[in-house]
Amino acid sequence: MVSRVTILLSLxxxxxxxxxxxxxxxxxxxxxxxxxxxxxxxxxxxxxxxxRVSGYSLVWGLKGSGSAECPxxxxxxxxxxxxxxxxxxxxxxxEKYARMTAEQLINxxxxxVVRVVxxxxxxxxxxxVFDVTVSIPFATQTTSLEGGMLLPTDLRRVVSGIxxxxxxxxxxxxxxxxxxIYRDGKAEKxxxxxxxxxxxxxxxxxxxxxxxxxxPDSRTAKVVEDRINTRFPVNAGPKVAxxxxxxxxxxxxxxxxxxDYNYFIKIVLKLYLNSDxxxxxxxxQELAQRASDPSADFEDITLSWEAIGKGALPYLKKICExxxxxxxxxxxxxxxxxxxxxxxxxxxxxxxxxxxxCRYKAASSLGVVADDPMASWTLxxxxxxxxxxxxxxxxxxxxxxxxxxxxxxxxxxxxxLDVVKSSADNTICAWAALEPRMVLMGEDxxxxxDLFYQNESSGVLINSPAGESIITITRQLPGGSKFVKILxxxxxxxxxxxxxxxxxxxxGAGLSFGQTIAIIYDLCERGFIKSSxxxxxxxxxxxxxxxxxxx
Numbered sequence: 001m002v003s004r005v006t007i008l009l010s011l012x013x014x015x016x017x018x019x020x021x022x023x024x025x026x027x028x029x030x031x032x033x034x035x036x037x038x039x040x041x042x043x044x045x046x047x048x049x050x051x052r053v054s055g056y057s058l059v060w061g062l063k064g065s066g067s068a069e070c071p072x073x074x075x076x077x078x079x080x081x082x083x084x085x086x087x088x089x090x091x092x093x094x095e096k097y098a099r100m101t102a103e104q105l106i107n108x109x110x111x112x113v114v115r116v117v118x119x120x121x122x123x124x125x126x127x128x129v130f131d132v133t134v135s136i137p138f139a140t141q142t143t144s145l146e147g148g149m150l151l152p153t154d155l156r157r158v159v160s161g162i163x164x165x166x167x168x169x170x171x172x173x174x175x176x177x178x179x180x181i182y183r184d185g186k187a188e189k190x191x192x193x194x195x196x197x198x199x200x201x202x203x204x205x206x207x208x209x210x211x212x213x214x215x216p217d218s219r220t221a222k223v224v225e226d227r228i229n230t231r232f233p234v235n236a237g238p239k240v241a242x243x244x245x246x247x248x249x250x251x252x253x254x255x256x257x258x259x260d261y262n263y264f265i266k267i268v269l270k271l272y273l274n275s276d277x278x279x280x281x282x283x284x285q286e287l288a289q290r291a292s293d294p295s296a297d298f299e300d301i302t303l304s305w306e307a308i309g310k311g312a313l314p315y316l317k318k319i320c321e322x323x324x325x326x327x328x329x330x331x332x333x334x335x336x337x338x339x340x341x342x343x344x345x346x347x348x349x350x351x352x353x354x355x356x357x358c359r360y361k362a363a364s365s366l367g368v369v370a371d372d373p374m375a376s377w378t379l380x381x382x383x384x385x386x387x388x389x390x391x392x393x394x395x396x397x398x399x400x401x402x403x404x405x406x407x408x409x410x411x412x413x414x415x416x417l418d419v420v421k422s423s424a425d426n427t428i429c430a431w432a433a434l435e436p437r438m439v440l441m442g443e444d445x446x447x448x449x450d451l452f453y454q455n456e457s458s459g460v461l462i463n464s465p466a467g468e469s470i471i472t473i474t475r476q477l478p479g480g481s482k483f484v485k486i487l488x489x490x491x492x493x494x495x496x497x498x499x500x501x502x503x504x505x506x507x508g509a510g511l512s513f514g515q516t517i518a519i520i521y522d523l524c525e526r527g528f529i530k531s532s533x534x535x536x537x538x539x540x541x542x543x544x545x546x547x548x549x550x551x
């Protein structure tokens with residue numbers, strides 16, 4: 001008989017042998033997550049930077065300040081390009097220039113060959129607009145690009161000096177800052193041979209956005225893919241995240257985030273890899289603690305709140321109750337971004353406070369929900385503020401929402417005339433940025449009679465005899481023998497329409513945005529228009545820097 005001890009020993013040996021039959025490498029392995037691990041902790045964006053693009057084109061409509069000089073190789077390229085544009089049947093040129101051949105266009109003293117340069121923003125979807133610069137690329141007799149129009153051109157990425165594929169297109173009216181910029185008390189005037197086409201560039205394709213793992217691994221790539229798609233589900237079309245291989249994940253920006261794709265990518269990088277409820281709760285407690293520090297990085301905290309999503313709402317609404325503090329603004333902004341309108345009152349109170357550190361930001365944030373009655377009522381009230389920066393922020397927020405408080409009209413010269421009713425002092429702002437416009441804020445903004453004004457650079461004479469309710473604008477056309485005469489009412493908005501209207505049938509003087517700015521500024525300075533004058537230039541950020549007068 002086999003003893004009990006023998007049987008037990010046999011079973012033990014079999015068990016040990018059985019354990020050795022499964023290799024260690026064949027065991028399933030879990031992705032080890034530590035508290036605080038985010039997508040940004042395991043991967044980074046690949047190639048997420050602006051693309052420098054350039055090309056050559058023609059600026060036309062220069063009234064004699066151009067030049068026929070052009071290197072043969074560039075001339076040959078432009079001749080082919082102009083012929084393609086003409087063959088398309090689209091009207092890119094006015095009637096005078098449309099009758100010319102490609103060679104005649106380049107040789108005309110009313111045109112100039114220019115180099116066009118711009119930067120397509122990182123991750124930009126197709127159709128994204130951006131500013132482009134135009135300049136004289138070689139020594140020519142061209143003296144000014146003022147009043148010119150950039151002929152549409154392809155912009156290509158240049159690598160090692162060799163033009164690559166088409167990335168964007170550009171075209172539109174050339175803007176040259178007509179007023180000096182004062183730095184350290186010294187006036188600096190713009191070079192008239194260097195200009196900007198405001199919002200003149202447009203990207204031609206969707207730029208790829210990819211996340212690349214620091215350590216390539218199929219399991220980690222799958223975790224990242226699933227985490228993003230769980231947080232941002234889509235009903236139709238491609239998923240937001242697609243793991244292409246063991247080291248990269250392609251990102252498709254959802255339609256609702258197309259206008260703010262950069263912010264969306266920042267949120268994606270802030271997603272916690274672990275979506276467990278207790279894990280997220282711990283994160284929310286930590287974020288609330290961080291937000292209690294007045295010197296905290298609230299922009300960073302906001303991204304983490306939005307990454308967590310609606311589970312953060314109870315914490316955020318509690319923070320919103322502390323309206324006098326900066327963190328209340330950031331919490332309210334996050335709640336609004338999540339589609340919850342219950343904090344509009346908090347945001348409105350912050351915007352109306354004259355002492356709150358985030359009041360300018362709050363006014364801008366209300367623009368996202370300008371259709372809401374309380375938001376629009378708050379913004380409309382801020383149009384009457386004695387703070388010009390706040391008035392302009394409120395105006396811009398209402399304009400983006402297409403609100404009735406802002407009456408906007410597109411003028412022939414490529415900019416808008418926006419009339420905003422306000423009971424505060426009259427203010428005129430030349431908005432020389434991505435969407436160029438002249439902004440009139442006030443009531444019954446008139447032009448004084450007994451007016452005699454001459455602007456030699458644009459050949460304009462403005463006259464309004466005492467006691468007459470009419471303004472006569474006379475413009476001498478290049479060459480000196482022809483004049484146009486336009487009549488308008490003695491109101492600033494009518495004067496601007498007349499100055500920027502088309503040069504035909506007595507509709508307008510055909511002046512550019514820059515030329516109109518110079519004239520309106522002069523009339524304000526001389527007291528013919530009772531209004532302050534402001535400039536919003538390319539890189540001005542109203543939320544962070546109060547707008548100033550020209551000086």
